[in-house]
Amino acid sequence: MKHVIALDVGGTGMKAALVAPDGTLLHQDRRATGRHRGPEAVVDGILDFAADLHAEGEARLGRGAAAVGIAVPGLVDAEHGVAVYAANLGWKDVPLRTLIGERLGGVPVAVGHDVRSGGLAEGRAGAGRGADRFLFVALGTGIAGAIGIAGRVEEGAHGNAGEIGHVVVRPGGRPCPCGQHGCLERYASASAVGEAWARVCGDPDADAADCAAAADRGDARAREVWQEAVDALADGLITGLTLLDPQRLIVGGGLAEAGGTLFTPLREAVAARITFQRPPEIVPAALGDTAGCLGAGLLAWDLLDAPADAAAGPSPDAPTQEVPAP
Incomplete structure (x- = not known):
């Protein structure tokens, strides 16, 4: 049976x-x-995993994969198939398309950004289905986004489209590893909320989930920390909404697991900031932690559907793949 390999590489698991x-x-x-073994070992592990998956297809399905789609964190050059930089993996300028293709005997490879790949899956098969234009925002260790337009996700001229986590929402505020001060992800990511709550409650092991639980119990300190994050997130999202005018705003990642504890005040905060903008639907992501993997599969199928000389990204004319939600 014809098939593709979909591979989603995260900081701790693949x-x-x-x-x-x-x-x-x-x-x-x-x-x-x-990743504790170093970047070279991580790349070797990816290549071994891809080779084992290829062999699995040959053994179980009678043929190897027709293509590979791989989603990775950090900066990605999708056009040339290069993982440019990822702080949490320690790698720089890794030619994944070439390395995987050579390991698998010339199989075509599409390389994409993990959050943009997840946004592609959400747009075609998840919470974005039916929306011609959407903004997907993942609230995890950091914050990143994906801009969905007409069935594809925008890469940008330099492969950095959607980096909403580095929109400055508090000028002169907390320093960010990117070199700026006051970036959105320093206030509204899961790690930022966890750090803030740990300082307030005095428990160094406390995280964002603990803050959400305490806020639900009525803890005034937790509610203050949580509301600070919600307000910062709403400020960042208003910038995105003003620029992109999406029909739907999809929020995923670890912080979104708080459910109504996040979405109720967030919808209120965004509504309070809207002036001339048309309010979008604000909905939780539907595909969970499988979105990146499902999106990587879509990249692979789109690569096969694209002209031979096209970049390894989503094709606007590619048919929508029906990806089942988990």
């Missing part, structure tokens, strides 16, 4: 699947990223 043309997941697997 998720993978063999995906059929109709989106059926024919095989799924997970492995540790092993």
Whole structure:
């Protein structure tokens, strides 16, 4: 059976699947990223994982994969298939398309950004389905976004479209590793909320989930920390809404797991800031932590559907893949 390999590389774990043309997941697997062993070992682990998945397809389905889609964190040059930089993995300028292609005997490879790949999956098969234009924002260790337009996700001229986490919402505020001060992700990411709550409550092991739980219990200190994050997030999102005018705003990542504790005040905060803008639907992501892997599969199928000399990104004319939600 014709299929592709979908591989999502995270800071701690890798998720993978063999995906059929109709989106059926024919095989799924997970492995540790092993970043403690260094960037070269991480790349070796990715290549080994891809080779094992290729062999799995040959053994179970009678043929190897037709293409590979891989989603990775950090800065990505999707056009040339290069993982440019990822602080949490310690790598720089890794030619993943070339390395994986050579390891698998010339199989075509699409390389994409993890959040943009997740946004692609949400747009075609998740919370963004039916919206011609959407903004997907993932609230995790940092904050990143994906701009969905007409069935594809915008990469930008330099591969950095959607980096809403580095919109400055508090000028002169907390320093950010990017070199700016007051970036959105220093106030509204899961890690930022966890750090703020740990300082307030005195428990160095406290995290964002603990803050949300305490806020639900009525703890005034937790509610103040939580509201500070919500207000910062609303300020950042208003910038995105003003620039992009999306029909739907999709919020995912670890912080979104708080459910109504996040979405109720967030909708109120965004509504309070809207003047001339048309308010979008604000909805939770639907695909959970499988979105990156599912998006990587879509990148692979789009690569096969694109002209031979096209960049390895989503094709505007590619048919929508029906990817089942987990």
